[in-house]
Amino acid sequence: MSATASDSIMETGTFVNCFLLVISLVIIPVNGGYDKERDALLKGTFPQDFIWSSATAAYQIEGAWNVSDKGPSVWDTLAHQGRVYNQDTGDVACDSYHKYPEDVALMKQMGLKYYRFSISWPRIFPTGEQQDGVNQDGVRYYNALINELIANDIQPMVTLFHWDLPQVLQDRYGGFLNNHTTNTTVIHDLFGDYARFCYQNFGDRVKYWITFNEPWITSWLGYGVGNFAPQHNEPAEGQYKAAHNIILSHAKAYHIYDDEFRAAQNGQVGITLNCDWGTPKTPADADAAIRYIQFSMGWFAHPIFKNGDYPEVMKTTMARKAQEEGRTTSRLPEFTPEQKLSISGTGDFFGLNHYTTVEVTDACCTPIENPNYDTDKDVGTGHAPDWPRAASSWLYVVPWGIRNLLGFIKEEYGDPEIYVTENGRSDHDQDPAIMMDMERICYYMMYTNEVMKASNMDNVKVKAYTAWSLLDNFEWLSGYSERFGLHYVDFNDPTRTRYPKASSVFFKQLVRNNGYPEGSEFTKYVENMWYFCHNTTEAEVNGYTGGASQISSLFSLFLAIPMMIAYSLIA
Ligand code: BGC
Numbered sequence: 001m002s003a004t005a006s007d008s009i010m011e012t013g014t015f016v017n018c019f020l021l022v023i024s025l026v027i028i029p030v031n032g033g034y035d036k037e038r039d040a041l042l043k044g045t046f047p048q049d050f051i052w053s054s055a056t057a058a059y060q061i062e063g064a065w066n067v068s069d070k071g072p073s074v075w076d077t078l079a080h081q082g083r084v085y086n087q088d089t090g091d092v093a094c095d096s097y098h099k100y101p102e103d104v105a106l107m108k109q110m111g112l113k114y115y116r117f118s119i120s121w122p123r124i125f126p127t128g129e130q131q132d133g134v135n136q137d138g139v140r141y142y143n144a145l146i147n148e149l150i151a152n153d154i155q156p157m158v159t160l161f162h163w164d165l166p167q168v169l170q171d172r173y174g175g176f177l178n179n180h181t182t183n184t185t186v187i188h189d190l191f192g193d194y195a196r197f198c199y200q201n202f203g204d205r206v207k208y209w210i211t212f213n214e215p216w217i218t219s220w221l222g223y224g225v226g227n228f229a230p231q232h233n234e235p236a237e238g239q240y241k242a243a244h245n246i247i248l249s250h251a252k253a254y255h256i257y258d259d260e261f262r263a264a265q266n267g268q269v270g271i272t273l274n275c276d277w278g279t280p281k282t283p284a285d286a287d288a289a290i291r292y293i294q295f296s297m298g299w300f301a302h303p304i305f306k307n308g309d310y311p312e313v314m315k316t317t318m319a320r321k322a323q324e325e326g327r328t329t330s331r332l333p334e335f336t337p338e339q340k341l342s343i344s345g346t347g348d349f350f351g352l353n354h355y356t357t358v359e360v361t362d363a364c365c366t367p368i369e370n371p372n373y374d375t376d377k378d379v380g381t382g383h384a385p386d387w388p389r390a391a392s393s394w395l396y397v398v399p400w401g402i403r404n405l406l407g408f409i410k411e412e413y414g415d416p417e418i419y420v421t422e423n424g425r426s427d428h429d430q431d432p433a434i435m436m437d438m439e440r441i442c443y444y445m446m447y448t449n450e451v452m453k454a455s456n457m458d459n460v461k462v463k464a465y466t467a468w469s470l471l472d473n474f475e476w477l478s479g480y481s482e483r484f485g486l487h488y489v490d491f492n493d494p495t496r497t498r499y500p501k502a503s504s505v506f507f508k509q510l511v512r513n514n515g516y517p518e519g520s521e522f523t524k525y526v527e528n529m530w531y532f533c534h535n536t537t538e539a540e541v542n543g544y545t546g547g548a549s550q551i552s553s554l555f556s557l558f559l560a561i562p563m564m565i566a567y568s569l570i571a
Pocket of ligand 1: 057060213214274353422468475476484
């Protein structure tokens with residue numbers, strides 16, 4: 001795509017802006033959920049060195065599940081058992097294993113200078129253990145991807161673990177359940193070996209490392225509920241044991257970098273935690289909302305970014321539960337003093353994945369028969385009736401939530417540098433495909449503006465914003481039925497052709513403008529869409545059917561004109 005082609009969207013859009021403004025004033029009702037002051041557009045730009053990125057993960061895009069010597073991961077196993085919607089698997093996915101140069105070209109077209117992807121542990125060590133052999137083709141693949149990125153002036157940000165644990169490690173050692181309370185736990189050492197190998201082989205070019213992506217998911221869904229891989233169902237304790245091991249494995253990988261590589265490679269190591277903002281339903285639910293956040297993000301962030309130990313409220317709540325349940329010890333394991341020391345301060349940056357907000361109510365303290373992590377928190381969660389929804393059942397669009405969460409992290413964890421490592425919105429997979437993805441444009445517009453408020457008004461040190469995702473991909477248990485991509489992927493086409501959605505063109509302009517500068521064509525365009533975006537979402541609330549709402553169709557029609565002109569220029 002030539003720069004002029006994509007630029008013309010915003011310029012051609014100027015006359016359309018007038019239409020939009022008139023239409024929004026005439027036919028759009030005032031949105032009950034829209035707060036004029038809180039939700040106002042902030043004009044201005046992010047700091048000069050702000051990082052704009054997009055993200056993917058190995059199992060979700062690579063395919064090539066058994067190419068060369070790659071070993072199976074726990075997600076290969078789950079998918080091959082037919083546990084995913086529509087029996088989808090990641091066997092081919094976006095075929096990025098073969099098509100990575102095209103992916104890099106898409107990033108280049110968007111003007112992205114960073115890319116967050118993950119390495120598949122079993123593609124490097126087929127059994128998870130270095131002593132059993134290294135898959136040289138896997139090493140070749142990641143070297144080729146990294147080199148392609150660097151050649152195109154795109155910095156790699158690498159996640160070491162995005163859920164695809166080698167199946168053999170699960171079978172041999174119980175994966176992250178392995179020996180969770182001792183200092184000699186095998187899994188820590190194995191993760192350390194794997195991290196060391198990656199630093200050794202790729203660290204000359206990779207300067208940003210993320211040890212774990214969303215350990216909350218692996219712990220609770222993988223080892224507690226067991227609907228995610230590796231499908232271990234032990235909701236009273238499994239998640240606490242797994243989390244304990246993950247935190248220690250993270251610390252191990254951090255120290256290996258610190259001791260053996262930092263001086264020569266000069267990179268950074270962090271962890272990515274997921275968190276929904278929890279807003280109290282009534283003032284009386286304020287403590288419950290904090291408890292909700294401490295039990296989710298705090299579970300990992302408190303040890304790593306504060307004092308090496310779990311949040312106080314988790315420890316006291318779990319101690320009380322132990323008493324009620326007649327146990328002599330808490331289901332929440334304890335770190336030794338040495339472990340606490342080694343965990344505390346092991347984050348050069350705070351990686352945050354955020355998508356949505358929940359309304360929290362206090363549900364203290366009804367003892368129940370089968371205790372589990374969900375009931376341990378003593379909270380109820382719900383959603384306000386005027387919050388619009390995306391395709392994923394859990395994803396409600398509440399832009400101001402991200403600003404509150406960023407502020408919370410600043411206050412709670414001593415003002416760390418925060419990298420937003422994922423944020424995005426899903427559409428349904430439907431026919432015809434949603435290429436004029438206006439709801440996604442609105443989402444990115446509203447959420448990035450709230451991030452800019454956190455940065456410029458609240459002085460939060462937000463250093464990066466990463467769109468999830470570069471491509472439509474394998475959305476875990478939902479398979480290919482939910483699409484998060486800036487680019488559409490045709491999963492029925494053996495060549496997995498990629499097509500830019502309107503949101504990729506919008507995002508390119510956002511990156512180029514580094515925000516919403518006063519007086520720019522882009523900002524004028526956004527200004528005119530602003531009211532529409534907030535009201536479009538209300539239309540969805542009132543008539544959400546899983547497809548485009550009436551108003552958003554109308555909205556798309558007008559915006560489609562400049563977008564189509566842009567596309568014809570791209571083609
Ligand atoms: C994960 C991604 C996932 C996205 C949308 C995050 O929890 O890191 O792998 O696709 O959310 O569900």
